Amino acid sequence: MRKNNIRPLVFLLLLACTTAGWAQPGGWAVKAADYQFSMNMVVQIDLGGNISAAPDNHLAVFFNNQIRGYAVPVQIGGQVYFFLNIYSNTYLNDSLYFLAFIGAEQRIYESTDTVVFLHHQLIGTIADPYILHFQLGTRPLIFSLAEIEYAESNCLPDFVTDVQASDDVDVEGDSLKYDISGGADAAFFAIDSVTGVLTWQNFFPDFENPADADGNNIYLVQVRVRDRSGKTSTQDIAVRITDSPAPTAVCPPALTVHTSDDGPGDCIVVPETDLSVSIPSNCATNQIAYQLEGAMTGQGSGQVPINLAFGIGQTVVHYTVADDAGTRSSTCSFTVEVVDDEPPAIACPANQVVPHMYIAPCSALVTGIDAVSSDNCGGVLLQYELSGATTGAGNGLASGLVFNTGLTTVAYMATDEAGRSSTCSFTVSVSSCNLEFSGNIYWEEDGTSGVGNATVNLTGGSIANAHTDNNGQYLIAIPPTSGNFTLKPIKNINNLNGVTVADATAIQQHVTLINPIVNPFKLIAADVNRDNTISTFDALLIKQSLLGSPAANNIFNVSWRFTPMSWTPETPPWGFPETIDLAGVSSNQSGLDFYGVKIGDVVMTYADPAGFGAETPGLTLQTPEQVLQKDAVLEAEFRADPFQDLNGFQFALRFDMAVLQFEGIEPLGGLPLLLDNFGTYHIDQGEIRTVWVPDKPAQSGEAAAVFRLRFKALESGVRLSEALWLDDSGLAGIAYNSAYAESTVALRFPALSAGAEPGEASMALALENRPNPFVDKTVLRFELPEAGEVQLRVSDARGRLLYSHRAWYPAGWQEEVFDRSGDPGVLFCELLTSCGSLIRKMVRTME
Numbered sequence: 001m002r003k004n005n006i007r008p009l010v011f012l013l014l015l016a017c018t019t020a021g022w023a024q025p026g027g028w029a030v031k032a033a034d035y036q037f038s039m040n041m042v043v044q045i046d047l048g049g050n051i052s053a054a055p056d057n058h059l060a061v062f063f064n065n066q067i068r069g070y071a072v073p074v075q076i077g078g079q080v081y082f083f084l085n086i087y088s089n090t091y092l093n094d095s096l097y098f099l100a101f102i103g104a105e106q107r108i109y110e111s112t113d114t115v116v117f118l119h120h121q122l123i124g125t126i127a128d129p130y131i132l133h134f135q136l137g138t139r140p141l142i143f144s145l146a147e148i149e150y151a152e153s154n155c156l157p158d159f160v161t162d163v164q165a166s167d168d169v170d171v172e173g174d175s176l177k178y179d180i181s182g183g184a185d186a187a188f189f190a191i192d193s194v195t196g197v198l199t200w201q202n203f204f205p206d207f208e209n210p211a212d213a214d215g216n217n218i219y220l221v222q223v224r225v226r227d228r229s230g231k232t233s234t235q236d237i238a239v240r241i242t243d244s245p246a247p248t249a250v251c252p253p254a255l256t257v258h259t260s261d262d263g264p265g266d267c268i269v270v271p272e273t274d275l276s277v278s279i280p281s282n283c284a285t286n287q288i289a290y291q292l293e294g295a296m297t298g299q300g301s302g303q304v305p306i307n308l309a310f311g312i313g314q315t316v317v318h319y320t321v322a323d324d325a326g327t328r329s330s331t332c333s334f335t336v337e338v339v340d341d342e343p344p345a346i347a348c349p350a351n352q353v354v355p356h357m358y359i360a361p362c363s364a365l366v367t368g369i370d371a372v373s374s375d376n377c378g379g380v381l382l383q384y385e386l387s388g389a390t391t392g393a394g395n396g397l398a399s400g401l402v403f404n405t406g407l408t409t410v411a412y413m414a415t416d417e418a419g420r421s422s423t424c425s426f427t428v429s430v431s432s433c434n435l436e437f438s439g440n441i442y443w444e445e446d447g448t449s450g451v452g453n454a455t456v457n458l459t460g461g462s463i464a465n466a467h468t469d470n471n472g473q474y475l476i477a478i479p480p481t482s483g484n485f486t487l488k489p490i491k492n493i494n495n496l497n498g499v500t501v502a503d504a505t506a507i508q509q510h511v512t513l514i515n516p517i518v519n520p521f522k523l524i525a526a527d528v529n530r531d532n533t534i535s536t537f538d539a540l541l542i543k544q545s546l547l548g549s550p551a552a553n554n555i556f557n558v559s560w561r562f563t564p565m566s567w568t569p570e571t572p573p574w575g576f577p578e579t580i581d582l583a584g585v586s587s588n589q590s591g592l593d594f595y596g597v598k599i600g601d602v603v604m605t606y607a608d609p610a611g612f613g614a615e616t617p618g619l620t621l622q623t624p625e626q627v628l629q630k631d632a633v634l635e636a637e638f639r640a641d642p643f644q645d646l647n648g649f650q651f652a653l654r655f656d657m658a659v660l661q662f663e664g665i666e667p668l669g670g671l672p673l674l675l676d677n678f679g680t681y682h683i684d685q686g687e688i689r690t691v692w693v694p695d696k697p698a699q700s701g702e703a704a705a706v707f708r709l710r711f712k713a714l715e716s717g718v719r720l721s722e723a724l725w726l727d728d729s730g731l732a733g734i735a736y737n738s739a740y741a742e743s744t745v746a747l748r749f750p751a752l753s754a755g756a757e758p759g760e761a762s763m764a765l766a767l768e769n770r771p772n773p774f775v776d777k778t779v780l781r782f783e784l785p786e787a788g789e790v791q792l793r794v795s796d797a798r799g800r801l802l803y804s805h806r807a808w809y810p811a812g813w814q815e816e817v818f819d820r821s822g823d824p825g826v827l828f829c830e831l832l833t834s835c836g837s838l839i840r841k842m843v844r845t846m847e
Contacts, residue, residue, distance in 0.1 A: 025058055025108075025143065025164070026101075026143045026144035026145060026164045027144055027161070027162070028058065028060045028067055028070045028101075028143075028145070029067070029145075030067055030069060030085075030087060032085070032087055034087075035087035035088055035089050036088075036089050037087065037088050037089065037090070037091055037117075037119040037120075038087050038088075038119065038120075039086050039088075039118055039119060039120060039122065039123070040083070040084065040085060040086070040121070040123070041061075041069075041082075041086065041115070041122075041123045041124050041130055042081055042083055042084075042122075042123070042124035042125055042126060042129045042130060043059065043071075043081065043082040043083075043084060043124060043129060043130050043131075043132050044079070044080065044081060044129045044130075044132070045057060045059065045132055046133045046134065047102070048135070051079075051131070052102075053075075053078075053079065053080045054073070054080070054102070054103060054104055055073055055075065055080065056104065057072075057073055057080075057100060057101065058070070058071075058072055058100065058103070059072075059073075059082045059084065059099075059100050059101075059132075060098070060099050060100075060101075060143075061084060061096050061098050061115075062096070062097055062098070062099065063088070063094045063097075065146035065147075065236065066146065067145055068086050068087050068088060068094075069084045070084075071083055071084045071085075076126060081126060081129055086117065088117045088119075090117065091118075092116065092117060092118045093116060093117065094116070094117035095114055095115075095116055095117075096114060096116070096117055097110075097111065098110075098114075098132050098134075099111070099141070099143050100132075100134050101143070106166070106171060107136060107166040107167075107168075107171065108141050108143040108165075108166045109134035109135060109137075110134065110135060110136075111132045111133060112133050112134075112135065113133055136167075136168040137167060137168065138167060138229075138231065139167060139227070139231040139232070139233055140165045140166065140167040140170065140176060140226070140227045140231060140233045141166060141167060141233055142163060142164070142165045142223070142233055142234075142235040143164055143165065144161065144162060144163050144164040144165075144196075144235075145161070146236060146237050146238065147237075147238050147240070148160065148238070148239045148240065149240050149242055150239050150240065150241055151241075151242045151243070151245065152205050152206055152207040152242070152243060152244045158201075158203075158204075159198075159199055160189065160198040160199055160200060160239060161197075161198050161237070161239075162195070162196060162197050162198070163178060163197070163223050163225070163237075164196060165178075165196065165225040167231070169227065169228065169229075170227045170228055172196060173194060173195065175227060175228040176196075176225055176226070176227055177193050177194070177225070177226045178191050178192065178193050178194070178195075178196040178223060179193060179224050179226075180221060180222065180224070181222045181223065181224035181234055182221075182234075183221035183222040183236065183237075184212070184213035184214070184220045185211075185212045185213055185219040185220050185221055186221050186222070187201070188200060188201060188203045188211070188212075188219055189201055189219075189221045191223055196223075196225070198221070198223065205217070205219070205241045207241050207242065207243040207244065210241065212241075217240065217241040217242075218238050218239070218240050218241070219238070219239040220236065220237070220238055220239075221236075221237050221239070222234055222235070222236050223235055244323070244328075245328070246323065246328030246329055246330050247279045247286045247321045247322070247323055247328070247329070247330060248279060248280060248330055249277050249279065249319050249320070249321040249332040250277065250279070250280060251317070251319055251332035251333060251334040252273070252274065252275060252276070252277075252334055253334060254335045254336075254337070255271060255273055255275070255334070255335070255336045255337070256337045256339060257269045257271050257310070257336070257338055257339070258338070258340075258341040259312070259338065259339070259340050259341060259342050259377070260341050260342050264342055264376065265376050266376055267311065267312055267340065267377035267378070268309040268310060268312075268338070269309065269338050270307055270308065270309050270310075271310065271336065274306075275304045275306075275308075275317065275336070276303045276304070277303065277319040277321060279321055286321050286322060286324070287301075287320075287321070287324070287329075288301065288302050288303060288319065288320070288321055289301050289302075289319070289320045290302075290304050290317060290318065290319050291317075291318045291320075292316070292317055292318075293316050293318070294313065294314050294315040294316045294335075295310070295312060295313030295315045295338070296310055296311055304317060310336050310338050312338050312339075312340055312377055312418075313337070314335050314336070314337045314338075315336045315337075315338075316333055316334075316335050317333065317334055317335070317336060318331060318332075318333045319331060319332050319333070340376070340377050340416065340418035340420065341418075342375070342376045342377075343375075343416065343420040343422045344373055344374060344375035344380045344414040344416045344420065344422050345373060345375070345414075346371055346372070346373040346382075346412060346413075346414040346423065346424050347372045347373075347424060348371050348410070348412055348424035348425060348426045349370070349371070350426060351427045351428075351429070352366065352368075352369060352426070352427070352428045352429065353429045353431070354403070354428060354429065354430050355430075356405055356430055356431050356432070356433050358402075359433055361404065361405075362404070362405040362430075362432065362433035363402050363403060363404050363405060363430060364402065364403055364405075364430045364431075365402050365403075366399070366400075366402070366403050366428055366430075367399045367400055368399060369398055369399050369426070369428065370399050371384075371397065371412035371414070371424060373412075373414035373422075375414070375416040377416060377417060377418070378417075379417040380414050380415065380416055381395065381415045381416075382395065382397065382412065382413075383395050383396075383412070383413050383414075383415070384397070384398045384410060384411065384412050384413075385410075385411045385413075386398070386403075386409070386410055386411075387408070387409050387411070388406065388407050388408040388409050388427075389403070389404045389405060389408045389430070390403045390404045390408040390428075398410055398412075403428050403430050404430065405430045405431065405433060406429070406430060406432070407427055407428075408427065408428045408429075408430070409425055409426075409427050410425060410426055410427070411423060411425040412424050431588070432477060432588070433480060434478055434479060434480065435462075435477070435478050435479070435480055435481055435482075435585070435586075435587070435588065436475060436476065436477050436588040436589070436590075437458060437475070437476040437485070437582075437588075437589045437590075437592055438473070438474065438475045439456075439473075439487075439590065439591060439592030439594070440468075440471070440472045440473050440474070440593045440594075441454055441456075441468050441472040441474070441562065441594045441595070442472055442565070442593065442594075442596065443472075443595075443596050444521040444595040444596060444597050445598075445601075445604065447595075449472070450468065450469070450470060450471040451468060451472045451491065451560065451596035452468050452469060452470040452471070452472060453467060453491065454467065454468045454472075454474075454489045454490065454491040454562075454596065455489065455490050455491065456468065456474045456487055456488070457487070457488050457489070457490065458476050458478070458485055458486070458487055459486045460483060460486050460582075461483025461485055461585070462479075462481055462483070464477075464478050468489075472596075482584070482585060482586035483584075484581070484582065484583045484584065484585070485581075485582045485585055486580070486581050486582070487580045487592055488562075488578060488579040489562040489594055490560070490562075491559050491560040491596070492557060492558050492559050492560070493559055494559060495545065495553065495556050495557065495558075495559045495599070495600070496545060496546065496600070497559070497598070497601075498598055498600075498601040499542060499545075499546070499598075499600040499601055500546070500734055500736075500742075501543070501546060501648040501649060501691050501693060501734065501736065502602075502603050502648060502734075502736045502740050502742070503525075503526075503542055503600050503602040503603055504539040504540075504542035504546070504648070504691070504693040505539070505648035505693050505736065506526070506602045506603045506740070507526045507528075507534060507536075507538050507539040507542070508536060508539040508693050508694070509695065509696065510534060511534065511536050511539070512696075514695070514696055515738075517602065520569035520571050520572070520573040520576075521569065521573075521595070521597050522602050522603075523571065523572060523573055524561055524563075524576065524597045524599075525597050525598060525599055525600060525601055525602050526538055526600075526602050527599075528541045528542060528555075528556055528599055528600050529541060529555055529556075530558060530599075532574040532575070533574075539693055540552075541555055541600075542556070542600050542693075543677075543691045543693050544676075544679075545600075546679075546689065546691045546731060547677075547678070547679025547681065547689045547690075547691050548679045548682055548687075548689055548730070549679065549681060550681065559598065559599055560596050560597060560599060561578065561596075561597045561599060562578055562594045562595065563577055563594065563595050563597070564577055564580050564592075564593070564595075566580075566593075580592050580594075603740045604740075618643070618646070618649070618734075618735030618737070618742075618743030618744060618745065619640060619641075619643060619646060619745045619746070620641040620745075620746040620747075620748060621638045621640055621706065621745070621746070621747050621748070622638070622639050622640075622641065622703070622747075622748045622749070622750055623636045623637060623638045623639070623720070623747075623749060624636075624637075624749065624750060624751070625719060625720055625721055625749040625751050626719070626720040627718070627720075628659065628660075628713035628716060628717065628718045628719070628720065628723070629716050630713055630715055630716040631712065631713065632712070632713050633663060633710060633711070634710070634711055634712075634713055634720070635708055635709070635710050636708065636709045636710075636711070636720060636724065637668070637705060637707075637708045638706050638707050638709070639704060639705050639706060640670060640671065640700065640704050641703060642700055642701050642702055642703065643698075643699060643700055644699045644737075645697050645699060645737040645738050646671075646694075646697060646698045646699065646735060646736075647694060647697040647736045647737050647738045648692055648693055648694055648735070649690075649691075649692050649733075649734065649736065649745055650689070650690065650691045650692075650731055650732070650733070650734055650745075651689075651690055651726055651731065651732075651733035651734070651745040652687055652688065652690075652726070652727045652728070652730045652731040653688045653690070653709075653724060653725070653726060653727065653747075654687050654724075654725060654726075654727035654730075655686050655688070655711065655723055655724045656722075656723040656724075656841070657685075657686045658714065658715070659714055659715050659722075659723040660712070660713065660714065660723050660724065661711060661712040661713075661714055662680075662683055662688070662709075662710075662711060663710035663712055664709075664710045665678050665680070665688070665708070665709055665710075666707060666708040666709075666710070667706075668705040668706055668707055669705070670700070670703075670704025670705040671698060671704060672694070672698075673690075673692055673706060673707055677691060677692050678690055678707075682730070687727065687730055688709070689730070689731050690707075691731075697737065697738045719749075719839065720749060721749035721767070721838060721839065722828075722839050722840070722841055723841075725747070725768070725772065725840065725841060726745065726746075726747050726768060726770075726772065727772060727773070728770060728771040728772055728773075729771070729772070729773045729843075729845075732771075733745035733746075733770075744770065746766065746768060746781070747768060748766035748768075748783065749766070749838070750766070766782060766783035766838075767780070767781075767782045767783075767829065767831045767838040767839075767840045768781050768840065769781065769818070769829060769840060772843060773842075773844065773845045774843075774844060774845070775845055775846070775847060776819065776820070776821045776822075776844075777817060777818065777819045778817075778818050778842065779815055779816075779817055779818075780792060780815065780816045780817070780818050780829055781813060781814070781815050782814055782815075782831050782838075783812065783813050783814075784809055784810075784811050784833060784835070785811060785835055786811045786835065787808070787809065787810045787811050788808065788809070788833055788834050788835070789806065789807070789808050789809075789834070790806070790808070790809050790814075790831065790832070791804065791806045791831075791832040791833075792804070792805045792806075792816060792831060792832075793805075793829070793830045794818055794820075794828070794829050794830075794842075795827065795828050795830070796822075796825060796826075796827055796828075797825055797827075797828075802820055802822070802827070803818055822844065823844075824843075824844050824845050824846050825843075825844060826841060826842070826843055827841075827842040827844055828840070828842070829841075
């Protein structure tokens with residue numbers, strides 16, 4: 001069964017993995033470098049006539065007690081093979097024998113087969129492996145290695161080797177006994193009779209001074225093992241003493257520390273990390289020395305001192321470790337880098353206010369503005385930068401520079417040698433060479449809100465003006481002069497800003513003494529035509545302006561009136577001062593403050609979205625739904641739902657001019673409305689405004705017919721609710737009670753029951769949106785006669801669905817927010833319920 005052919009490269013690759021990951025019994029291992037020749041075998045183990053497939057067996061080949069090859073099992077295709085690399089220093093003729101360690105039994109088996117070594121011989125293949133037959137001997141068998149290398153040392157433990165044996169009955173620790181049976185150097189050894197551990201006996205070998213019988217540093221001893229039946233086996237062990245290696249120096253890893261690690265304020269660090277060199281596997285007394293180079297220099301014996309301080313930068317630490325004789329040594333190195341992580345400290349002076357020194361240009365030489373800086377490592381670069389009225393930059397300090405009039409910010413930056421920086425800043429204000437008048441205008445309502453976009457005129461010794469900013473501040477600067485001056489603010493824009501029907505009502509009820517106005521500032525606000533009296537004409541001006549009357553707006557042409565804050569209010573306020581007069585002025589004047597009074601804004605209203613405490617709007621108007629017939633004249637009669645404490649209202653109706661043609665308005669007496677409560681100034685734009693200013697609050701317990709609109713239909717099949725709607729863009733729909741609580745005006749288009757008279761319509765569907773027109777968000781508000789499922793849909797003029805929402809709602813008023821951005825244009829909101837459906841036209845604008 002012996003084969004002498006040479007296998008291809010794949011066989012050699014298999015051999016490379018035969019010993020990986022296995023713990024060899026008896027210390028089995030081969031040093032291939034000690035041999036010149038080799039051969040190979042592919043082997044399977046036969047135990048009692050059966051090929052063993054166990055994965056935990058080990059196979060070794062020996063010659064004269066010397067191990068020459070070792071392999072662990074490799075599984076291929078369900079079979080277990082051993083790939084043996086066998087070594088020899090003789091080209092041929094070594095008679096080889098085999099031992100197998102059977103893992104399942106933890107015993108050594110002997111093979112009855114032998115093989116003669118031949119260099120480059122290959123015995124067995126995977127297809128035809130060489131079969132080694134093994135049996136368990138009755139005598140104990142020592143299978144540990146007989147040749148041992150031992151490095152001299154005077155401090156290592158006295159352990160030499162672990163002699164291991166087994167037989168067919170006994171294993172180590174179970175009836176096997178060990179002793180020393182001979183050997184030229186037996187006196188130097190001792191063996192544990194139970195464990196077989198061979199040790200030196202009161203002896204430490206010295207390579208330089210051999211004590212063995214032959215003086216060649218090979219100590220010979222024979223050990224014997226005896227089993228329970230008295231059978232014995234011996235093994236001659238040769239312990240070769242090798243010279244002790246040089247001590248190995250192992251340095252710690254590179255270390256980076258920061259100046260702040262041991263506290264701020266200095267430029268050195270005492271590392272907390274152990275900087276000692278270590279010498280693994282060597283307990284001898286060694287010579288240690290260190291040397292420093294780089295940021296730190298120096299040298300010394302022993303370890304680096306634990307309190308050694310390192311400076312900024314990188315220091316290389318070199319260690320040299322030598323044996324006692326100084327003949328063998330090794331070195332290692334590592335770095336200690338100290339990083340400055342502490343930015344410099346810097347402090348700026350306080351803000352400076354400096355009078356001007358020069359006129360052309362207006363400026364001042366400024367001193368005493370030095371920053372103070374320091375750094376833990378020194379070497380600070382100080383820089384400055386000027387911004388604002390004066391600009392510039394430079395190194396060093398800014399003291400002694402000339403600053404322009406106005407406010408300059410001085411920013412200092414301190415940078416240390418590590419590139420870390422800190423900054424501070426302050427301002428230098430150089431007074432103007434001009435003569436300045438400054439102050440604030442506050443809204444009288446709260447005394448803190450500024451009145452923006454007002455023009456403050458200066459007359460007298462010079463003429464100039466300035467506008468207030470959003471905070472109400474103003475500053476007028478004129479060339480240096482002196483004399484008498486007068487300041488007078490004006491603001492005549494947005495006359496209806498903050499003005500509603502509530503203000504007209506308050507004025508009207510003041511005139512009729514129902515609710516007199518006593519606040520002096522509100523009396524000024526109520527004098528719309530500025531004739532130092534309050535009359536029904538002032539209320540009329542507001543009403544007509546809200547209705548869109550150009551004539552009323554021409555009279556209501558002053559938006560604000562102003563009075564110095566130094567004025568002590570009195571009642572009546574007529575003759576109140578509207579200017580600040582200054583005499584003999586030659587220096588800057590500040591604190592010239594005014595109160596601003598918004599003309600027409602008499603009452604401070606507040607929102608009551610719940611509708612005067614109820615679940616409905618403050619005023620709900622109803623007009624029956626109609627389907628238009630082209631060329632037919634239709635009448636839309638508007639009735640107000642029952643109301644309590646109605647103290648004025650305003651709203652605007654808009655109709656689709658492509659569908660309806662306006663014919664007329666008729667008051668119906670349900671409320672004391674006259675034709676002059678309606679504004680048709682923008683009828684050419686499809687707008688009708690209504691403003692009601694009562695002498696006293698009104699109430700009604702039943703639906704009241706308020707007014708009637710007449711239109712001519714220009715198309716057929718269109719619902720009235722699709723062509724007529726409330727429009728908040730020109731005039732917000734608002735109703736007030738006697739406390740001037742603000743609520744909405746609502747419009748519904750109920751369907752008439754069969755045979756019902758107008759005004760007898762039962763509660764029906766209602767749909768509206770506020771605001772309308774809108775930019776990107778509007779509230780869809782609808783009323784249900786009964787609970788049920790509702791679908792809301794919003795489409796554009798081309799029929800594209802933009803929004804759909806389906807939910808269950810209780811009866812009554814409900815709200816949903818339509819929040820979708822998109823192109824401006826006409827949209828249609830559709831309300832679908834089990835009670836019917838409604839469509840509402842909406843307009844989305846750009847702004």
